[in-house]
Amino acid sequence: MRIGKKEDNGQNDRMPSMAGKEIDSDHDVFLKHSLSSNIKLLNRYVSKDADVVFRFLKLLDGQQNAVLVYVDNLADNQSIQQHIIAPILKEFGKAKGVLPGPVKIDRLKDSVVTARCVAETNKLNECVLEIFKGNTVFILDGSNRALIFTTPGWKTRDQDEPLGEPSIRGPRDSFIESLQENIVRVRRRIRDSGLTVKKYSLGRRTKTEVAVMYLSGVANQKIVDELDHRITKIDTDSIVASGYIEQFIEDNILTVFPQVQYSERPDKTAAAILEGRIAILVDNTPFVLIVPTVFSMFIQAPDDYYDRWIYSTFIRCIRYVAILISLFLPAFYVSLISFHQGLIPTRLVIFAAATREGIPFPALIEALIMEVTLEILREAGVRLPKSIGQAVGIVGGLVIGEAATNAGIVSPVMVIIVALTAVSSFSIPQYSIGISMRILRFFIIFAAGVFGLYGVVMAFLMVTANLTKLRSFGLDYMSPLAPFRMGDMKDFLIRLPMPAMKRRPRTLKNRDEKRQGDED
Amino acid sequence: MKAKKISAFTLIIIMFTCAACWDRHEVEELGLVVAMAVDKESGSDDKFTMTTQFVNPNGVREPETGFKDSKAYFNLSRSGESIFETLQDFDIVSSRIPNFEHLNIIVISQEAAKSIDVYRFVHTLLAFWEVPRNAYVLISESEARSLLSREPELEHMPAFEIDRMVTTETGTSKKQFKRSLGDLAKDFAAGSSVAVQKVSFEESIALKGAAIICGKEYKLLGFLDERETEGLNWLNGNAVLSSISIEEKESGNVINTTLNIKKHKIEPKIKDDRISFKVSIIAEGDITENWSETSDVMESEFLRGIEVQISDEMEKRIYDTLDALQKKFKADVAYFWKTVRSTDFRLWEEIKDDWDDIFSEADIEVNVDFHTRGFHNRTSR
Amino acid sequence: MGNHKDTVTSRQVTIAVFSLVIGAGILTVSREVVDTVQTPDAWISVLLAGLLTMIAGAMSVILCNRYPGRTIFQFSKEVVGPVIGTVANTIAILYFIFIAGFETRILSEIVSTYLLHRTPEKVLMITFIWVATYQAIGGINPILKAFEIYFPIVIVLLVGILLLSMRKFEIINILPFFGNGITPLLKGVGSSLTIYAGYEIIFVTTAWMEKPKDAMKSLFKGLILTTVINTAVVLITIGVMSIDEIKNLAWPTSSLVAEIYLPGGFIENYKLFFIIIWMISIYTTFLGVQYLAAVGISQNFPVKYRNALFAILPFIYLVALVPHDLGEVFIMGSAVGYTWLGIGLVVPMLFLVISLIRGNKKGGRAKQK
Structure with a gap:
């Protein structure tokens, strides 16, 4: 059974529709139409958690009930107030002036709530999953579909200088622990439409979001596929940091030499992607993995x-x-x-x-x-x-x-x-x-x-x-030294002036080799 | 597959742990021998004495801890009939095993050189004792051992002092060019006679003159004095930045110039059965001292005169040297034989056994051409 | 696993030829050739021997290119029939094992003499063989890559040492040319040829080259470089040591290095660099022939490459133990040389002739294991 799932995206980073592994059972549990039954179902999983909030709403002067479920502080309280509760109550709080009949959930979703609705589901485990992701679940009495609104509200640290990789002349921003922020940092540097972001959810219990970024049209498709293959093969409980992933995808575990590079620096990552390599960004880790890596790349610094x-x-x-x-x-x-x-x-x-x-x-x-x-x-x-x-x-x-x-x-x-x-x-x-x-x-x-x-x-x-x-x-790990590729030696021991580096490293066998010169 | 990996791995681990580091000997356990002296055992015909100079590193450089030592070296002597055995005997008398890998200087006394087969000695050292090929060989006029005992003034130990003296490229050609163990081995292997530096001990150690070792029996034949050594150096082109003094004909005053051998060539001429040689030397120099009061060194006539005189003087001295080599010693230490071999190989193969005699009969014509530009950087006076 | 995953580049073939040929021979060739020729122009024999090898090599390349994609172990059966083919292959395999054992022995002799006097030779041999096997397990590509890494080190140090020796070089020592006529030189070719053994790697690498058309060029580049180096070594050794002394030296090239002297230079002993170069050279030669033997077995018999690799180890070791003393080691070296004359020179020529007689055979690429 496939664990993680990806979705190919251009500009829109939609949350993928869930196919996450069951929380505990092997069969899906579906929501019912009755609100109280749904609440009972939910409580099976969340009643033990004191920080899960049930915010009840009475619509149409009490004729219809609804509930918002979210985790305190994991979801953004203010956003919930402003963008979900307020519009709903404004529109449907009173019965006066509203068309007769119960409120339809579609109406709410499309025309009333201003927060972003990312999914609809009728599966219980998906609801629970979303709650623990920091999103808000909205259940309306009379509908067996729950709406899921994006409301992440946790605080992340302000970015620091990259501590592990100081640079004399380079930019001082670094990755932080939020995946989306990190993706943004890379996007700011590569504004090409070829920049691809693929998302995975790894780790049975951690359900960590992992994003893979590369330049389609440049990167070697075989390597991209191989990476995809290796990532989806990962079957473990926890992915706490990017280092965990490195140990699952590397080629040879018995050697002292690392085969995956990591970096805290967005400029280095962007440069790597432009070279034709692939970056792996992991939520909750400021260290981004870069593959494939050969020996000479460990000795190169962005300052070069x-x-x-x-x-x-x-x-x-x-x-x-x-x-x-x-x-x-x-x-x-x-x-x-x-x-x-x-x-x-x-x-x-x-x-x-x-x-x-x-x-x-x-x-x-x-x-x-x-x-x-x-x-x-x-x-x-x-x-x-x-x-x-x-x-x-x-x-x-x-x-x-x-x-x-x-x-x-x-x-x-x-x-x-x-x-x-x-x-x-x-x-x-x-x-x-x-x-x-x-x-x-x-x-x-x-x-x-x-x-x-x-x-x-x-x-x-x-x-x-x-x-x-x-x-x-x-x-080959020892490229460009062995097998000896003259062209790549321009960037190995010595570094030739920029105008001379017309091609991307041939070692990577990229699709598009030209860096300078005519545009195609 | 896995089993093989594991077993291979285990074998290697076992090997490393069982290894006894057979060859490890720490540097502070070494008995570094830097000089060696060979003397004839007084009173005995067959025995000779070897003296080795060991380094005491603490005397060279005081350690952080421990006792202070003043003497940087010490000498030990053993006597015996066989070189090899005598050298091995040093293991008995020293707390550290002698290590000859840094042997610098080998001094052989006159008497010893006259009785031992020097080639065999050289060969033994090279073959078994890891003596570096660039250890220098000297023949001493008096007892070799005393040379190693003399407290040096500037250097840490006598061996270094002698080594410095041997290797410095000095301005005098009165000292024979340095010969290393390797050089001797090469020449002896071809059966050639060799001229080696001579060292004598008066008030201080002096390296002047040369010792001639014959190429047949590899024993010392005798010495060349300073003048003769000069001639030999010029013949071989070994004189760089030397000088020459002459008495100027007209005024009788001394004029001294520097001397640089620019070209030296020995050409063999083989006609019928007679071999003769033509030596051409081109030399250059500047006038350094002019005690003459009347002549002006900027005058070209004067300079030409000097040139001729110096050329003649050089020729005369070289003839003297050749005299000594040909008549007195019958030893070709100037590598005339190499020129013959490089011209006619087959002939050389035939005559090489009789070379010493043929050489002593050969006609040698010497031609020196000396040029000068005048004073070095001052004009007259 | 012993065969290729990627292809072999032309540069790798050049370097491989160089790495295999430059091995134990370069250490002793000066003495051997001077012993035979007895004149100061002995280096000419070395040069001629190199040229001769180039001719043999060219013929081998032509032969290999008639059977693209297949190594000699694979197409020998096509040339001379299955029975003789298998016999020829087996002889070749034994020959490679023989060289491997010889190289091991030489290595342990030199390391024992110059570096580790008291360490038992068996330990030296075993460690050496194991390290090489560890590398060889990976197959041809890592081996070629390793050659590429070592090549610059060896070349730079070698040339450096040769240049430094020039200080003591006396032209008079190498004169006259042709002093004794050409006959002794021709005799000398016989003893110099032995050091060119090793180019046989092209019998296998040509099959897997990216551009098989470049095989000839690569071979020539490799052999020219080797010939130049060999000739230079002999020439400079004679020039510095003179022929009489060379005859007394067990390891003339090493003694050449001992003669290097730079005034004021604080490095007194250049033997350090020389020993490093030379250990690596022997290692590359050993690695090459070990691989050839294992690949030969795996392509001739139904044995997997890895197993073949391990299976030949004891044989290599036994061969290495055969000589009793240094004299016998040198005799073994000559034996290696003469065997090479047969296998490395004569057989390819024969095969080529037979193949030509049989008519044009262009096969497709063999299945890749």
Whole structure:
């Protein structure tokens, strides 16, 4: 049975008609014509909730009854007053001046109520669902159809600067927790009619709304279909945040490398969509997923495109060096110092020997101690409140490093190396890849500690083996490096000036490749 | 499929945990040997003494904690008949296993060089002890061991001091060009004779002159003095930025110029059974000192005169060197043989065993062309 | 799973040829060829051997293009009939296993000599084989992608080292040319040919190329690059070391690197870079032949690629253990070379001739596994 359902939309974001999984039973329960019976039916599900409000209305001087059901504060009280209750009562509160006969629900829906009516239903479970979504259910005595009005009224936070991805020259808006707000932020940047929004409802109990956005006519249809396939296959209780979805749709769960990118930045998301990729927005999460992703995209930052190409190229090169350092530096140090002293210059060997005199641990253990300590410090820094967290990170590192050196537990060279490594890993724009590097680094250090330089090389080969086998939604993870595509190299290590980037990345196999040049 | 993955994974884990890190030796456990001296054991014919200079890293750089050490090095000596065994013996006397991967300087004393087969020595070091190919070899006039004991003034240890002296490209050609272990190996493999730096110890360590090691028995033949070494350096084109002083003919005053060998060429001429060589050298220099009171260095006539005199003087010195090489030592250390081989390979293959004799009989004509532009950056006086 | 999902690009073929051929050979070729030729112009033999390989390679490409979409394991039966075809395939498979074992042994020898003296060789061999198998499980595309990643590293470091060695290069060491006539050079071609083994990868990749018409160009680009590198290595080694010393060196190229000296340069020992390059080169060669052997089995017998891959592991290991000492290792190397002369050179030519005799055979693309 299909769980989520989507609806293809152009400009109108209508709420899809429900086909959500049953709340508890397998068969539909239908509303009756009698109001009191309907209320009884509803109460089966909502009587336990103290915050569900039943607002009774008496129409036609008491001849006909109606009820509005909603959740306090989840639905917008004011909107309900102004746009539903007021018009109804104004029109039908008194019997005078009204045509004889009971009020017809269609009349209410189409001509009286000013709030937006998004659906009509005669199924009980849909009513309940809508109530918990923050909408208002209107039941009229004499009709077995309930009207559902959109009245979301919860408060969301004001947007902040994107905290995880600061940018020097880019816009400072970020996504927040409201799905529709997020969609809007993307729409403001892409005003093309090709921008497609598809909605899903995922999670049996959370019924989280998920929107998928891409440029039709540009994005590769096969990837779109594949993504659709994977999303609809998700069958779980809860989707609390976008990270949950990532773990369901990624290609390979056994690797350290992430295959899905995420971002808090609307500009980055919009740029990705324009490239031909697909964005997945999840309600209640400010982090938007972007697929498909290949390795090089984790190392690109939006700032690369806002600055001039010379600067961007330079910074990118530094970033690549930083990655190499963060992966290999401690391992090289351990392997050369402990195994192959013949390969380093004499002065360096003497220096290293002098600084390591009296240290009780072999270089490998020293390195592992320092690295683990650093990881713990880093994690601690994240958990603590912002004001203390930063200080702990810096001070902790310095103080512990200094104290450890003075106590003679680690050598000063090791402290410097570990610090340099840590700083290098901070320069990677995408945090998820940073974590991968940290994990890999341990593996490589260990390999170096057991087999020296041979271990480092073998570890490198293994990592490459893993990378080359990875695919993300059918694309090779290591593009554009392997298979080598000359055209895409314009945006890989270096970044050529804007006028030179005429085509979208060929890696993505988009439908429409031209970015610049003649319009078609 | 899954079972294979798991078993593969497990195997790797097992391997890593069982691994004993066989090759791990921490850097502070090393006994770094940076210099080696070979002497003949006094009183014995067969034995010789090897002295190794170990580095004490704490003396080079004081550690944060622990005791302060002043001496950056220490020497140990062992005697024996076999080089290999003697070197291995060092394991007994030192708390750290000697590590020769950073050996910089090898000094062989005169007596030792006269009796041991230097090629075999070089070969053993390269083959088994991981000695770097660019360790420098010197022959010392007196006892080699004392060279390693002399407290250096500027550097941390004698080995570094000697190393600095060997590798600096200096302005004098009185010091033979540095020869490394690798260079010796290459030349000995071809059976060529070799000229090696000579080191002597008077008030201070001096590197001047050259030692000739014959290419047949690989033993020391003798020394070239400073003048002869100069000639040899010019012959080989190794003299960069050296200088030459002459007595000016007319005034008898000393004139000194810098000397840069621009081109040097040795051409073999093979006619019938006789081999002769033509050496052409083009050199350049500026006048640095002119003690003459009468002549004006801007005068081109004067300059031309100087040029001729210097050319002649150089030729004379080179002839002296060749004399020593050909007559006294019968050793071709100037690679005349290479020029023969590069011209006529088949002939070389035939005569190479008799080369020393053929070389000593060969006619060598030397032609030096010296040019000068005058003073460096001042005019007369 | 061992076969292709995507197609093979022309660039990948070039790089694959280079990666497979440059392997253990480059380390010892200087000595072997100088031992045979005994003159300073021995590098010419290496050059000639490369040209000869190019001819053989060209013929192989022509042969493969007559059976588009099929690897040699698949179309050999069409050329010489099912019985001989299977026999030929099996011999090829054994040959690839043989090379794989040899490369493993060489790797463990060098790592043992230069890096890890006391670590048991068996451990080195096993780790090496496992890492390669891990990569090979993914099939041809990840392997080719891995080649593409390693290629720039190897080339840049290799060329860098060669350039740095030029400081000690003496022209007089490589003169005279043709000093002893051409005969010894021709003899030298025989010993140099062995290092060009490995181009056989095109027998398999041509079948899956995006543009099979480019196969010839790719092959030539790869082989020209290889020939240039090989010749340069031998030439520069002779120029720096001179022929007499080369004969004394077990690993001449490594000693060449040890001779590099830059005044004032703080890196004293360039062996570090060389060892890295060289480990990667041997790895790529091993990976290539391991894949060829496994693919051969899977296409010749009803065995799945993955199982074939694991099945040959013990055999590779056994082959690696065969030589008792370094001398025997070098003999094994020569044996590899001579086998290659038969399989890599003669057989493709034979096949081509037979195929031409049989008339034009244009088959369709074989079913993709």
